[in-house]
Amino acid sequence: MDMDLTKFHGIIPAFYACYDEQGNMSEPRTAALADYLYQRGVQGVYVGGSSGECIYHSVEERKQALAYAARALKGKMTLIAHVGAPSTRDSIELARHAAELGYDALSAIPPIYFKLPDSAVVGYWTAIMAATELPFIIYNIPQTTGYTLTPAVFRQLLANPKVIGVKNSSMPALDIERFKSAGGDRVVVFNGPDEQFVAGRIMGAAAGIGGTYAAMPELYLQADRLVREGRFEEAGKLQSKINDVIVALCSLDGSMYAAIKEVLRRRGVNIGGVRAPLEDVSPADAGRIDGIAAAIDALVKRYDEA
Numbered sequence: 001m002d003m004d005l006t007k008f009h010g011i012i013p014a015f016y017a018c019y020d021e022q023g024n025m026s027e028p029r030t031a032a033l034a035d036y037l038y039q040r041g042v043q044g045v046y047v048g049g050s051s052g053e054c055i056y057h058s059v060e061e062r063k064q065a066l067a068y069a070a071r072a073l074k075g076k077m078t079l080i081a082h083v084g085a086p087s088t089r090d091s092i093e094l095a096r097h098a099a100e101l102g103y104d105a106l107s108a109i110p111p112i113y114f115k116l117p118d119s120a121v122v123g124y125w126t127a128i129m130a131a132t133e134l135p136f137i138i139y140n141i142p143q144t145t146g147y148t149l150t151p152a153v154f155r156q157l158l159a160n161p162k163v164i165g166v167k168n169s170s171m172p173a174l175d176i177e178r179f180k181s182a183g184g185d186r187v188v189v190f191n192g193p194d195e196q197f198v199a200g201r202i203m204g205a206a207a208g209i210g211g212t213y214a215a216m217p218e219l220y221l222q223a224d225r226l227v228r229e230g231r232f233e234e235a236g237k238l239q240s241k242i243n244d245v246i247v248a249l250c251s252l253d254g255s256m257y258a259a260i261k262e263v264l265r266r267r268g269v270n271i272g273g274v275r276a277p278l279e280d281v282s283p284a285d286a287g288r289i290d291g292i293a294a295a296i297d298a299l300v301k302r303y304d305e306a
């Protein structure tokens with residue numbers, strides 16, 4: 001697919017599930033998160049992925065989430081829709097919905113729950129791609145799906161011109177280098193592990209999609225700029241500061257996403273809580289979350305002046 005892939009380069013936060021007080025999808029709160037990200041200058045958003053709690057949503061709710069984000073951001077930034085659902089049928093329905101909403105690309109995890117052979121996985125992704133004319137980004141996340149994309153299967157998928165890249169969330173930065181080597185200039189590799197964003201960008205990723213980006217988009221934008229300018233030592237030091245925040249977010253009781261949503265409240269954006277079985281953070285941790293939000297603000301201020 002001959003297209004300008006640069007619209008997929010840079011910092012693309014995973015968009016979160018924005019709930020009202022009853023825990024239902026909220027368009028006003030979606031718009032608030034969208035504006036918060038737009039004001040900070042991110043390249044695009046990845047809607048309905050892992051960080052979007054998609055796995056706990058009905059197909060109808062996933063359609064709402066895609067529609068609310070598109071209504072807030074279409075024309076303002078690059079929009080990628082995660083449409084992977086347990087069944088191929090539901091994934092195709094979501095893919096068609098995203099295409100109607102004007103998304104720039106689709107993406108999908110492999111099939112989950114049953115362990116399926118590569119032939120079934122390739123068939124699932126191929127069926128989703130066939131449902132629309134949109135470009136497609138493979139989502140490799142073995143930690144949560146149990147399926148590991150190999151360079152050989154990636155090369156097989158590259159035979160489909162709609163494949164424009166892979167969002168690689170596996171931990172080895174080697175995987176990013178191998179997928180980039182396999183796809184060359186025809187693909188964009190998206191760095192998935194936020195803790196290794198700088199390493200991934202140096203080893204072949206032109207972009208990053210991450211679950212912690214929206215908690216501190218300014219810092220990832222700064223890290224990306226430092227990499228682009230070849231200031232790798234400074235980028236590495238900033239990565240270490242970002243990782244201190246990630247470790248703190250993951251050290252609280254409750255889901256990391258609940259902690260991030262509490263941090264966002266302190267940054268002026270209320271998008272509700274998380275959906276069970278994800279657990280809320282404990283009220284006893286309010287002080288620690290205050291500290292995390294303050295640390296982010298201090299880093300943003302410090303690097304704003306750098």
Ligand SMILES: CC(=O)N[C@@H]([C@@H](O)[C@H](O)[C@H](O)CO)[C@@H](O)CC(=O)C(=O)O
Nearest residue numbers: 014049050051169192193194195210211
């Ligand atoms: C295994 C996993 O969830 N990886 C995350 C990371 O952003 C992860 O949350 C971060 O590195 C913190 O560990 C992303 O790669 C996935 C993601 O952003 C998404 O689809 O929401």
